Amino acid sequence: MEKGYLALVLHAHLPYVRHPEYEDFLEEDWFYEAITETYIPLLKVFESLVNDGVDFRITMSITPTLASMLTDPLLQERYLHHVDKLIDLTYKEMERTRWQPEFQELAKMYNHQFIEARSLFVNKYGKNLVNAFKKFQDLGKLEIITCAATHSYLPLMDINPNAIRAQIRVAAAQYEKLFGRRPRGIWLPECGYHPGHDEILKEEGIRYFLVDTHGILHGTPRPKYGVFAPIYCKSGVAAFGRDMESSKAVWSAVEGYPGDFNYREFYRDVGFDLDYEYVRPYIHTDGTRVQTGIKYHRITGNVDLAFKQPYVRKWALDKAAEQAGNFMFNREKQIEHLHNYLGKKPIIISPYDAELFGHWWYEGPEWLNFLMRKIYYDQKSVKLITPSEYLDWFPRNQIVTPSMSSWGWKGYSEVWLEGSNDWIYRHLHKAADRMVELAKSYPNADGLTQRALNQAARELLLAQSSDWAFIFKTGTCTPYAYKRTKDHIERFTKLYDSIKSNSISEPWLSEIENKDNIFADIDYRVYL
Amino acid sequence: MPPKKRAAKAKAPPKRPRRRQAEVIAAQPEAARREGQAEESKYYAGPVIQKFEEEKPFEFPAGYGDNRIVAMVRDPFWIHTYWEVSDSRRQEIKKELGEEVFARAGEYLRVYNTENWDAFDIEVTSGAKNWYIHVPHPNKTYCVDIGYKTPDGRFVTAARSNWVTTPLNMMSDVIDEQWMIPDWERMYALSGGFGIGRSSGEIHELMKKRFQEESASGWVSSISSPVRKAGERPFWLVANAELIIYGATEPTATLTVQGRKMNLREDGTFSLRFSLPDGKQVIPIEAIRDDGAQRRKITPSVERRTE
Numbered sequence: 001m002e003k004g005y006l007a008l009v010l011h012a013h014l015p016y017v018r019h020p021e022y023e024d025f026l027e028e029d030w031f032y033e034a035i036t037e038t039y040i041p042l043l044k045v046f047e048s049l050v051n052d053g054v055d056f057r058i059t060m061s062i063t064p065t066l067a068s069m070l071t072d073p074l075l076q077e078r079y080l081h082h083v084d085k086l087i088d089l090t091y092k093e094m095e096r097t098r099w100q101p102e103f104q105e106l107a108k109m110y111n112h113q114f115i116e117a118r119s120l121f122v123n124k125y126g127k128n129l130v131n132a133f134k135k136f137q138d139l140g141k142l143e144i145i146t147c148a149a150t151h152s153y154l155p156l157m158d159i160n161p162n163a164i165r166a167q168i169r170v171a172a173a174q175y176e177k178l179f180g181r182r183p184r185g186i187w188l189p190e191c192g193y194h195p196g197h198d199e200i201l202k203e204e205g206i207r208y209f210l211v212d213t214h215g216i217l218h219g220t221p222r223p224k225y226g227v228f229a230p231i232y233c234k235s236g237v238a239a240f241g242r243d244m245e246s247s248k249a250v251w252s253a254v255e256g257y258p259g260d261f262n263y264r265e266f267y268r269d270v271g272f273d274l275d276y277e278y279v280r281p282y283i284h285t286d287g288t289r290v291q292t293g294i295k296y297h298r299i300t301g302n303v304d305l306a307f308k309q310p311y312v313r314k315w316a317l318d319k320a321a322e323q324a325g326n327f328m329f330n331r332e333k334q335i336e337h338l339h340n341y342l343g344k345k346p347i348i349i350s351p352y353d354a355e356l357f358g359h360w361w362y363e364g365p366e367w368l369n370f371l372m373r374k375i376y377y378d379q380k381s382v383k384l385i386t387p388s389e390y391l392d393w394f395p396r397n398q399i400v401t402p403s404m405s406s407w408g409w410k411g412y413s414e415v416w417l418e419g420s421n422d423w424i425y426r427h428l429h430k431a432a433d434r435m436v437e438l439a440k441s442y443p444n445a446d447g448l449t450q451r452a453l454n455q456a457a458r459e460l461l462l463a464q465s466s467d468w469a470f471i472f473k474t475g476t477c478t479p480y481a482y483k484r485t486k487d488h489i490e491r492f493t494k495l496y497d498s499i500k501s502n503s504i505s506e507p508w509l510s511e512i513e514n515k516d517n518i519f520a521d522i523d524y525r526v527y528l
Numbered sequence: 529m530p531p532k533k534r535a536a537k538a539k540a541p542p543k544r545p546r547r548r549q550a551e552v553i554a555a556q557p558e559a560a561r562r563e564g565q566a567e568e569s570k571y572y573a574g575p576v577i578q579k580f581e582e583e584k585p586f587e588f589p590a591g592y593g594d595n596r597i598v599a600m601v602r603d604p605f606w607i608h609t610y611w612e613v614s615d616s617r618r619q620e621i622k623k624e625l626g627e628e629v630f631a632r633a634g635e636y637l638r639v640y641n642t643e644n645w646d647a648f649d650i651e652v653t654s655g656a657k658n659w660y661i662h663v664p665h666p667n668k669t670y671c672v673d674i675g676y677k678t679p680d681g682r683f684v685t686a687a688r689s690n691w692v693t694t695p696l697n698m699m700s701d702v703i704d705e706q707w708m709i710p711d712w713e714r715m716y717a718l719s720g721g722f723g724i725g726r727s728s729g730e731i732h733e734l735m736k737k738r739f740q741e742e743s744a745s746g747w748v749s750s751i752s753s754p755v756r757k758a759g760e761r762p763f764w765l766v767a768n769a770e771l772i773i774y775g776a777t778e779p780t781a782t783l784t785v786q787g788r789k790m791n792l793r794e795d796g797t798f799s800l801r802f803s804l805p806d807g808k809q810v811i812p813i814e815a816i817r818d819d820g821a822q823r824r825k826i827t828p829s830v831e832r833r834t835e
Contacts, residue, residue, distance in 0.1 A: 014570070027571075030570060030571060034570075092801075095800060095801070095802070096770070096801050096802055096803050097802075097803050098786070098788075098802055098803075099802055099803065099804065099805055099809060100803055100805050103803070155600075155601070156600050158600070158692075159598055159600070159690055195693075217699065218695065218696040218697065218698060218699065218700065219696075219700065220696065220700040220702050221700055221702035221703055222699055222700050222702065222703055266569060275770060278770075278801065304761065304762070304764060306764055306766050353567060353570070355569075355570045356567075359569060359570065360569040360570075403695040403696045404601060404693075404694075404695035405695060410603060411603070412601075412602060412603035412604070412695065413600070413601065413602050413603065414602055414603055414606075417600060417602050417608055422608060422610070422658060423588075423658075425598070425600065425610065426598075426610050426612075426657075426658075427588055427589075429598060430592050430594075467571075471571060474568050474571075476568050476571050477571060486586060486588070489588065490586040
């Protein structure tokens with residue numbers, strides 16, 4: 001009989017990046033890389049577990065922006081183009097590395113991986129990975145939860161509850177359309193919780209959300225079981241808190257698993273390493289060197305990039321298996337101890353960024369595979385569970401209001417509210433107010449006005465993605481974040497003006513409907 | 529897959545500066561690598577510099593003509609406000625105070641604790657439109673006025689903000705008696721994942737440290753961990769060698785290179801590119817006519833020796 005539960009939660013998210021107006025758009029590569037390196041490898045893990053009769057549970061948020069991209073025909077076609085080019089490059093690489101077997105073996109590995117990814121994408125999943133994930137939800141192994149429509153950081157939108165409601169309502173409606181039922185849980189973007197937002201979740205029938213550790217620990221009144229049992233907000237919506245110990249094992253820069261020297265080095269990529277003319281066809285069309293995903297080196301140690309040693313797949317897999325064993329052992333000990341101490345079965349919530357697995361931590365999906373098999377076969381203390389299953393079995397929980405919190409650096413809102421990005425809120429808040437004003441002024445619009453109002457809602461939602469503020473903060477690709485914030489606010493403002501002055505330009509509206517085509521079924525009345 | 533339509537010329541992607549490999553590698557020093565970059569790797573396509581041309585210039589408006597101040601909570605000790613004082617409200621105040629007094633009045637924020645309406649003032653730089661305010665207490669509700677303060681201390685409010693509540697930064701004092709268990713501190717320690725047996729004082733310090741730390745070193749606890757300031761990469765050099773073998777034969781012939789069959793182009797030419805490690809490579813290249821009756825063989829050998 002199990003002594004406690006482990007809920008693995010993967011947060012899969014990418015901002016909506018889709019640029020039909022450009023033939024080749026750098027930031028779309030985030031998405032293509034994630035398909036090859038994360039989403040398909042995860043699906044392969046789930047598939048293999050089901051085939052081998054290994055019972056497992058895992059929870060995944062698939063954000064509405066990511067789901068929209070995964071179901072978008074243009075991006076699906078573009079993914080094929082992307083992976084075809086990669087496959088072509090691997091064939092060349094298999095020749096080029098003929099006299100270096102240690103690299104040739106890796107070129108073959110990538111060749112196999114990319115061909116398999118392509119084949120699964122087209123033949124098995126019919127280009128629609130949302131359906132691929134849905135299958136495991138329907139089998140009862142995977143619980144898919146939603147997120148705010150465009151991954152907006154909600155605590156900083158508290159000034160306009162209608163705008164928060166729209167983020168949640170649009171997300172829940174998309175979820176229902178894609179997955180055939182209402183979402184039971186939600187990943188609040190960046191785990192950003194502000195007291196009271198649970199009321200809005202309740203309106204949409206959402207039963208639970210996740211917060212960072214201190215969101216529960218600093219809740220009021222004191223939580224009896226810390227983060228090892230969910231609590232109910234006064235609204236009756238449950239909150240599950242992140243377990244620090246298991247999070248640290250994966251995330252920590254110092255002791256985290258992904259930093260092992262046998263693992264693949266993220267930054268050594270043939271896109272940068274090889275002769276310019278040779279890689280030219282496989283990098284960005286304007287000639288900018290970019291990552292290709294073909295990486296031949298292991299982390300090696302604290303050495304300069306130039307001194308990285310060749311990657312040895314077997315060593316890396318052995319390490320992933322060992323670390324999966326270590327993780328399981330630690331959870332067993334943790335759960336056994338908590339069980340004795342609490343006198344009840346604890347739940348350990350271990351949330352991670354899904355794209356960590358495979359994209360950054362190349363061996364992450366294998367680690368997950370080993371872990372879920374070991375938990376199934378090798379021990380009895382720990383049982384995998386999803387949050388909603390837990391609530392079904394243990395409906396009686398303490399009532400606590402979590403404290404405002406996020407899982408961001410320092411635990412609150414500073415990442416999205418600091419010198420580099422604080423200027424955006426003036427415009428985001430104004431646009432949200434204007435959207436509510438429009439909805440109230442034109443509650444029964446039809447025809448062109450209705451289309452313009454729906455498009456205004458899309459532009460506002462896209463401007464509200466927390467990704468832009470995050471990128472300003474980290475400085476990784478600031479011009480793009482600026483472009484997106486500007487484009488959406490500009491389009492929104494123009495729509496607002498032209499709706500009010502009854503001067504909507506149909507050709508222009510069509511153009512931006514085509515560019516910013518997310519949430520085809522949106523109804524601007526969500527802002528009422 | 530159907531060939532992609534070429535983008536119209538006017539919309540062609542803007543030229544991005546081409547960067548040589550050396551610059552590119554130099555842009556990613558080792559020190560920057562392992563410290564909490566997993567999260568950012570999602571947005572990493574390579575250290576590229578992009579510029580987007582503006583189709584039409586659009587400027588974010590400096591203001592919207594509103595008379596408004598908005599407060600947002602950053603964390604238990606900081607509130608951010610932005611504001612805009614409309615011309616008409618400014619004129620009203622000017623009228624109320626008189627032109628001369630108004631000219632000598634300063635722009636101030638008045639921060640209220642809404643529990644008892646205790647307040648403190650901050651003089652803001654003229655022309656400032658937003659401000660970070662350090663507040664004394666977590667778990668208190670504040671609101672902020674933007675206004676003018678005359679030299680004799682009179683304060684006129686231009687706009688009042690929404691109310692905001694700072695979050696608790698420690699365990700709540702509120703204990704639901706029905707749920708009371710003897711050892712809260714122990715529960716807190718366990719939940720903190722810091723191991724067993726630490727006192728809540730220590731845990732509290734650790735939580736505080738997490739909150740106050742300037743860098744997240746060792747605390748890559750979130751998707752939003754900061755980028756560590758990159759250390760300088762020491763002077764460095766990378767050099768590699770590749771070998772290109774090229775030639776031509778009858779288009780219908782069979783070509784082998786080191787015993788492996790190679791494809792010919794339609795015109796019978798071929799071109800092969802190999803990464804050339806140190807050591808000697810003997811490379812027999814053999815063509816066999818399609819009827820098998822004729823053979824030609826050329827065997828170059830090359831040696832690379834890196835010192």
